[in-house]
Amino acid sequence: MTRYLITRIASALTVLVIASIAIFLILRLVPGDPATSLAGPDATEESIAAIRAELGLDAPLLDQYLSWIGGVLTFDLGRSYLLGGSIADLVTAGLTNTVTLAVSALFFAVVVALVLSVAVVAWPGRRLSAVVGAVNTIGVALPPFVTGVLLVLFFAIVVPILPAGGVPPDGFLARPDITVQYLLLPTICLGLPVAAALTRFLTESLRTEMRQPYVLTARALGVGRFELVTRTALRNALPPMLTVLGIQTGQLLGGAVLVEAIFAWPGIGQLIEQGISRRDYPVVQVLLLLSVAIFVIIQLIGDIAHARLDPRIRIGGTS
16 A cells, blocks of 8 residues: 555656646746736836846746745745735635535535435436436536526525525634525535536446346345445445546536636635736746645545555555
8 A cells, every 4th residue: 555655646746746837837928917017007117127026027937936836835925916915815715715615515416426326226217317317417518607697596586595695704613504505506506517427427337336246146135226226336336436526526626716706705716816817926826736736635535545445456556
């Protein structure tokens, strides 16, 4: 297991290094100059040059990169050019809101996928399969911005029982009942496509397991179908699902940018949008690298969990 962990961690670190270089260089190719934005439209060339020197933008690219990555490694993220304040404070506040939303959406997606997949396989029938298939099709076909608008229109305007957006005014822990109301609509909007994808994959995986010889033998011995699905087939169908879950989690984090805009959720997505529109390089660099790091960590955790659950994977380092 140690050898496997070392291999996977080394691969993850390589991805992060390559991603940091790509993020740094791509942002320098974006049109616009943060020094010009900060100086204002009437600033002179001398003022702009002075601001560039103060921000270190006149240094060679390699020096700028080493300075930035050194600050990241020492948790000295610096200050925002244009948004104002410490980048660490901005990231902490936005990350708290985004993680809360993402975890809620992921929990919703996993629960829905487990319930629907087990129901379809344990009680096979045309009507139930048709209903679940329709739900999956809608979840995959409808983009989040359409789902979000429809949810707000119905549950916040036509039948005003839930808030249209924002976060709980007193924090997430002060009033759990209020927190649930604010989380419900964005959670469904963000988690529905993930739930649909997981349901499709897990249902097919369970059906494949139910055709295996050990299941057919158990059924011949009188073991109930529901018991076989929940106690035997589900455990064997979960390892491949973990890999899909890691990929879907990355897509979920990407979709959070749009969902946060729809529901006025002040998270990482809104912060990235503000940083890009104002050419605030330090903020955008940190947020993009953080997003990549989260995705890599989730993939790493999924691979390790897959290796632990699936005996066909050779823990010595190869699969």
